[in-house]
Amino acid sequence: xxxxxxxxxxxxxxxxxxxxxxxxxxxxxxxxxxxxxxxxxxxxxxxxxxxxxxxxxxxxxxxxxxxxxxxxxxxxxxxxxxxxxxxxxxxxxxxxxxxxxxxxxxxxxxxxxxxxxxxxxxxxxxxxxxxxxxxxxxxxxxxxxxxxxxxxxxxxxxxxxxxxxxxxxxxxxxxxxxxxxxxxxxxxxxxxxxxxxxxxxxxxxxxxxxxxxxxxxxxxxxxxxxxxxxxxxxxxxxxxxxxxxxxxxxxxxxxxxxxxxxxxxxxxxxxxxxxxxxxxxxxxxxxxxxxxxxxxxxxxxxxxxxxxxxxxxxxxxxxxxxxxxxxxxxxxxxxxxxxxxxxxxxxxxxxxxxxxxxxxxxxxxxxxxxxxxxxxxxxxxxxxxxxxxxxxx
Amino acid sequence: xxxxxxxxxxxxxxxxxxxxxxxxxxxxxxxxxxxxxxxxxxxxxxxxxxxxxxxxxxxxxxxxxxxxxxxxxxxxxxxxxxxxxxxxxxxxxxxxxxxxxxxxxxxxxxxxxxxxxxxxxxxxxxxxxxxxxxxxxxxxxxxxxxxxxxxxxxxxxxxxxxxxxxxxxxxxxxxxxxxxxxxxxxxxxxxxxxxxxxxxxxxxxxxxxxxxxxxxxxxxxxxxxxxxxxxxxxxxxxxxxxxxxxxxxxxxxxxxxxxxxxxxxxxxxxxxxxxxxxxxxxxxxxxxxxxxxxxxxxxxxxxxxxxxxxxxxxxxxxxxxxxxxxxxxxxxxxxxxxxxxxxxxxxxxxxxxxxxxxxxxxxxxxxxxxxxxxxxxxxxxxxxxxxxxxxxx
Numbered sequence: 001x002x003x004x005x006x007x008x009x010x011x012x013x014x015x016x017x018x019x020x021x022x023x024x025x026x027x028x029x030x031x032x033x034x035x036x037x038x039x040x041x042x043x044x045x046x047x048x049x050x051x052x053x054x055x056x057x058x059x060x061x062x063x064x065x066x067x068x069x070x071x072x073x074x075x076x077x078x079x080x081x082x083x084x085x086x087x088x089x090x091x092x093x094x095x096x097x098x099x100x101x102x103x104x105x106x107x108x109x110x111x112x113x114x115x116x117x118x119x120x121x122x123x124x125x126x127x128x129x130x131x132x133x134x135x136x137x138x139x140x141x142x143x144x145x146x147x148x149x150x151x152x153x154x155x156x157x158x159x160x161x162x163x164x165x166x167x168x169x170x171x172x173x174x175x176x177x178x179x180x181x182x183x184x185x186x187x188x189x190x191x192x193x194x195x196x197x198x199x200x201x202x203x204x205x206x207x208x209x210x211x212x213x214x215x216x217x218x219x220x221x222x223x224x225x226x227x228x229x230x231x232x233x234x235x236x237x238x239x240x241x242x243x244x245x246x247x248x249x250x251x252x253x254x255x256x257x258x259x260x261x262x263x264x265x266x267x268x269x270x271x272x273x274x275x276x277x278x279x280x281x282x283x284x285x286x287x288x289x290x291x292x293x294x295x296x297x298x299x300x301x302x303x304x305x306x307x308x309x310x311x312x313x314x315x316x317x318x319x320x321x322x323x324x325x326x327x328x329x330x331x332x333x334x335x336x337x338x339x340x341x342x343x344x345x346x347x348x349x350x351x352x353x354x355x356x357x358x359x360x361x362x363x364x365x366x367x368x369x370x371x372x373x374x375x376x377x378x379x380x381x382x383x384x385x386x387x388x389x390x391x392x393x
Numbered sequence: 394x395x396x397x398x399x400x401x402x403x404x405x406x407x408x409x410x411x412x413x414x415x416x417x418x419x420x421x422x423x424x425x426x427x428x429x430x431x432x433x434x435x436x437x438x439x440x441x442x443x444x445x446x447x448x449x450x451x452x453x454x455x456x457x458x459x460x461x462x463x464x465x466x467x468x469x470x471x472x473x474x475x476x477x478x479x480x481x482x483x484x485x486x487x488x489x490x491x492x493x494x495x496x497x498x499x500x501x502x503x504x505x506x507x508x509x510x511x512x513x514x515x516x517x518x519x520x521x522x523x524x525x526x527x528x529x530x531x532x533x534x535x536x537x538x539x540x541x542x543x544x545x546x547x548x549x550x551x552x553x554x555x556x557x558x559x560x561x562x563x564x565x566x567x568x569x570x571x572x573x574x575x576x577x578x579x580x581x582x583x584x585x586x587x588x589x590x591x592x593x594x595x596x597x598x599x600x601x602x603x604x605x606x607x608x609x610x611x612x613x614x615x616x617x618x619x620x621x622x623x624x625x626x627x628x629x630x631x632x633x634x635x636x637x638x639x640x641x642x643x644x645x646x647x648x649x650x651x652x653x654x655x656x657x658x659x660x661x662x663x664x665x666x667x668x669x670x671x672x673x674x675x676x677x678x679x680x681x682x683x684x685x686x687x688x689x690x691x692x693x694x695x696x697x698x699x700x701x702x703x704x705x706x707x708x709x710x711x712x713x714x715x716x717x718x719x720x721x722x723x724x725x726x727x728x729x730x731x732x733x734x735x736x737x738x739x740x741x742x743x744x745x746x747x748x749x750x751x752x753x754x755x756x757x758x759x760x761x762x763x764x765x766x767x768x769x770x771x772x773x774x775x776x777x778x779x780x781x782x783x784x785x786x
Contacts, residue, residue, distance in 0.1 A: 004630050004637060006451055007458075011623035018616050055451050058399055065400075219667055223411050226668060230404035237397050244397065268664055274612055275619060275665040276455075 006055050010276070013050065016042055017279040028378075030136065032282055032342055033371050039286015045293075052287055060284040063277030064347050065248040069229045070269050071163055071344070072252020073262060080157050087157035090320035094158060094338050095165045097316025098309060099126035105308045109301050123173055124352040128366055129309045131166035133342030133374070134159035140378040141337070144385060146392045151330045155337045158317065163344060167249050170348055171242035177355045178241030186241070193240035197232075201254040204228060212261035221261045222268035228255075243351050285346050285367070288353070293361040302365035306372045313339045313373075329388040336384050340377035341370045399448050403669070406443065409435055410672040421771075423529065425675060425735055426764050432679015438686075445680055453677040456670030457740050458641040462622045463662050464556055464737070465645020466655060473550050480550035483713035487551060487731050488558045490709025491702060492519035498701045502694050516566055517745040521759055522702045524559035526735030526767070527552035533771040534730070537778060539785045544723045548730045551710065556737060560642050563741055564635035570748040571634030579634070586633035590625075594647040597621060605654035614654045615661035621648075636744050678739050678760070681746070686754040695758035699765045706732045706766075722781040729777050733770035734763045 017035035024034030042049045080087065103119075103126030112118040134156060141147040141155075175190045176183075212221050229251040236247025256262060318335030326334065349366050352358030358366075385392055410428035417427030435442045473480065496512075496519030505511040527549060534540040534548075568583045569576075605614050622644040629640025649655060711728030719727065742759050745751030751759075778785055 004627055007455075007623045007627040007630075007637065010455075011620040011627065014616050014623070015620040018613050018620075022613065055448060058448050062400075062403075220411055220415065222668060223407050223672070227404040227408040227411075230400045230407070234397055234400040234404065237400075244400065268668055271661055271664045272668040275615060275661055279616070 006053065009050060009053070009056060010059075010280070012042065013038070013056075013283045014276065014279055017283050029371075030342060030374055032346075033374070035279060035282035036286040036289070036346075036367060036371075039283035040289050040291060041286075042283075043287030043289070045289065045291040050283065050287055052284060056280055056284055059277060060281040061244070063273055063279075063281035064245055064350065065229065065233050066269050066273040066277055067281070067343055068167075068245040068248040068347065069225075069252040070266055070273070072249040072254075073225075073256045073266050073269070075160055075164075075253055075256045077257055079153075080160060083154050083157040086321075086324040086326075087154050087161055089324050090154060090158035090317050090334060090338075091161035091165055093320030093323075094132065094162050094313055094317040095130040095169065097319070098129040098312040099123065099169065101308045101312035101315075102126040102129045102305060105301075105304055109304060120173065120176055121357050123169075124348075124355070124357040125362070125366075127166065127169050127173060128345050128348045128352065128358075129312070129341060129369070130169055131163050131341065131344035131348070132159040132313070132338045133340050133344065134337070135342065136340045136374055136377050137337040137381060140381050144382070146385060149392050151326070151333050151337075151392055154321065154324075154326070155334050158320075158334070159338060162338070163249075164253075166344060166348070167246050170351065171236075171246045173357070174243045174246075174351060174355060175241050177357055189240050190242060193236060193242050193246075196235070196240070197250045197254070200232070201250075205254055205258065208255055208258045208261065212258050216260035217264055219268075222265050225251075225255060225261075225265045226269070226272075245347055245351065282346070285350060285363075288350075288360060289363045289367055290360065291364060294364050298361065298365055301362075302368045305365055306369045309341070309369050309373055310339050310376060327393075329384075330393065332384050332387075333381065333392060336377065336380045339380065340374045342374060345370050399446065402443060402446070402449060403452075403673070405435065406431070406449075406676045407669065407672055410676050422764075423735060423767055425739075426767070428672060428675035429679040429682070429739075429760060429764075432676035433682050433684060434679075435676075436680030436682070438682065438684045443676065443680055445677060449673055449677055452670060453674040454637070456666055456672075456674035457638055457743065458622060458626050459662050459666040459670055460674070460736055461560075461638040461641040461740065462618075462645040463659055463666070465642040465647075466618075466649045466659050466662070468553050468557075468646055468649045470650055472546075473553060476547050476550040479714075479717040479719075480547050480554055482717050483547060483551035483710050483727060483731075484554035484558055486713030486716075487525065487555050487706055487710040488523040488562065490712070491522040491705040492516065492562065494701045494705035494708075495519040495522045495698060498694075498697055502697060513566065513569055514750050516562075517741075517748070517750040518755070518759075520559065520562050520566060521738050521741045521745065521751075522705070522734060522762070523562055524556050524734065524737035524741070525552040525706070525731045526733050526737065527730070528735065529733045529767055529770050530730040530774060533774050537775070539778060542785050544719070544726050544730075544785055547714065547717075547719070548727050551713075551727070552731060555731070556642070557646075559737060559741070560639050563744060564629075564639040566750070567636045567639070567744065567748060568634050570750055582633050583635060586629060586635050586639075589628070589633065590643045590647070593625070594643075598647055598651065601648055601651045601654065605651050609653035610657055612661075615658050618644075618648060618654075618658045619662070619665075638740055638744065675739070678743060678756075681743075681753060682756045682760055683753065684757060687757050691754065691758055694755075695761045698758055699762045702734070702762045702766055703732050703769060720786075722777075723786065725777050725780075726774065726785060729770065729773045732773065733767045735767060738763050 016038040020034035020038040021031035103122035106125040107122045141152050175186045229248050232247035232251035233244035236242045237244040314335035317338040318331045321331035321334040353360050409431040413427035413431040414424035418424055496515035499518040500515045534545050568579045622641050625640035625644035626637035629635050630637040707728035710731040711724040714724035714727040746753050
């Protein structure tokens with residue numbers, strides 16, 4: 001007879017992440033915060049009700065893969081083409097500055113020597129804070145009626161593009177940690193991954209267009225998309241040594257212009273992931289967060305990291321916007337609008353820990369930074385917009 | 394670094410079960426048949442591409458649990474009340490006769506002595522063929538415009554009730570195999586399970602009514618339903634020693650009259666299960682089907698079992714219908730309409746194998762019987778209806 005405790009674990013995770021998620025929504029925090037807290041409180045460093053198991057780890061991994069696929073397929077390439085270059089510049093600066101600043105804070109705080117290995121570790125910490133989570137900003141702008149302004153459009157597109165750039169950065173970093181000793185081989189493998197993705201994109205996009213012409217609304221399309229997403233994740237990780245979530249994201253991106261089926265597929269993925277997979281992912285990150293490893297040093301690091309993460313996005317994206325000719329006020333709004341981090345940051349942190357490049361003891365500091373950046377965004381954004389007498393183009 | 398092959402396994406299972414499922418649909422067979430074939434062909438007794446792993450076993454188990462929950466929540470208690478006693482008599486006879494006949498065939502064919510243990514094993518084999526899968530019949534009757542006749546209504550209700558009776562029979566059988574030596578304790582535990590279910594029904598039904606009044610259309614209802622279903626499955630298996638799928642089925646039944654949320658919850662369960670969980674279940678049953686264990690003896694047994702499974706339902710349900718005052722023609726249609734078996738039969742077979750009560754070598758015979766019963770139903774049904782000049786009340 002098998003052990004059935006995984007059923008109970010799943011039930012506890014589902015119920016607790018939802019209860020805590022709803023509670024955090026009540027006090028105007030994203031549900032993710034509650035889900036993380038559920039994992040922390042019920043996990044090994046809290047009441048010890050939940051423990052990480054091989055099964056839960058795999059379910060969580062599928063959760064991450066589905067989240068990234070959904071992010072990919074939700075990318076609106078048409079919209080990106082409109083805002084084009086401006087959003088690209090903002091996104092690039094918004095990845096670069098946090099990468100350098102947050103990585104730098106890590107290097108200086110922990111007095112790391114300037115070796116390749118240490119720089120790689122610092123880059124991993126920095127890359128956690130590269131990708132924006134724009135949900136809260138969209139909500140705030142929408143509430144203030146500023147979403148359809150030029151600033152709002154650039155902000156949204158830049159947030160999409162910085163996901164892509166963030167994922168590419170992660171791929172490169174993961175590639176260098178994959179155990180291949182030669183830098184040349186790593187670079188070739190990463191390059192080959194993108195060539196591979198290009199070829200697959202060409203073939204599968206056509207194939208899906210064909211299938212979805214007739215059956216765009218039938219289960220098979222969603223199931224084939226999932227199989228495709230899993231194969232891409234597997235290949236990315238096993239063959240090319242880049243992260244599986246990179247594969248999942250590009251699988252989504254490849255299908256994002258199969259217009260008819262796109263929403264259908266995205267919806268089925270969303271239902272499947274929120275019903276079981278992503279709650280397990282958030283809870284499992286929470287479970288890994290060992291509060292007992294917190295000490296004065298980590299707390300001080302957390303405080304500095306929070307400041308670096310917020311400031312670096314404002315400076316990076318703000319500068320980018322300014323370089324594109326936006327007014328100082330607009331640039332400030334763009335910068336602040338990109339401060340919030342969420343799911344993608346958690347996934348990158350998780351990958352960094354898996355690859356042995358991020359010390360798990362830093363997880364409390366990273367989570368704290370993610371939560372505070374999410375909380376600070378709407379407050380700062382309202383302040384910044386109102387500074388310009390509430391007007392914004 | 395973890396092994397990522399589970400991603401590839403999942404992808405292969407999803408793609409192959411769908412391709413084979415669609416192919417079998419093309420030749421007018423249920424998709425389940427194709428999914429089973431995919432597992433047989435790619436599994437250890439075929440090309441050996443797929444192997445059962447701990448992860449896949451757990452995913453398959455969740456698939457079964459979700460299927461049973463959906464069967465429970467889809468039960469229309471109001472409809473059952475209408476046809477009431479008549480359907481109940483048909484269902485009871487339709488469980489009893491196949492149980493005795495198919496179990497008897499097993500006892501006689503394998504020359505089993507008449508010990509308690511052997512009778513229990515035979516009952517397990519018999520109980521596989523207790524529950525009807527009415528999908529094909531509904532399709533056929535609908536196509537012939539006979540679904541809304543009195544015969545059709547009794548047939549539908551009886552098929553629902555025989556799920557419930559089948560599950561109760563399975564619970565009792567599983568209880569007796571759970572390792573408790575004393576018959577008294579087993580009976581008390583089974584009785585306690587039903588008391589427990591009654592109490593839980595009272596509390597949770599009220600609770601869900603309350604929650605779903607305001608939020609019937611929000612994710613939380615579906616997630617709580619899933620957590621509830623998992624806890625019920627766990628308790629059924631671990632505390633009361635009855636099968637986990639019994640717990641899942643009653644969890645669904647408990648929520649089947651939370652009218653507002655019912656369809657919403659059922660839909661979310663359906664999406665989540667067809668996207669990933671049930672294909673793994675069907676494939677894993679296929680993977681367990683060792684064609685290499687097939688020999689002349691098993692083939693002859695399969696042939697006799699097919700006949701017993703078909704005849705016993707026709708006799709059982711037909712007699713039941715006759716006892717309720719239906720005409721001989723109507724009774725024949727009811728009997729034939731109940732011949733088809735599918736998912737539930739597979740689940741019971743799986744449980745029997747897990748409990749060590751069904752020899753895995755019998756699986757090919759059982760699957761063959763399920764497939765042939767499903768194929769024979771529409772043919773026989775059309776013949777029977779047309780025999781009465783195509784008229785049916």
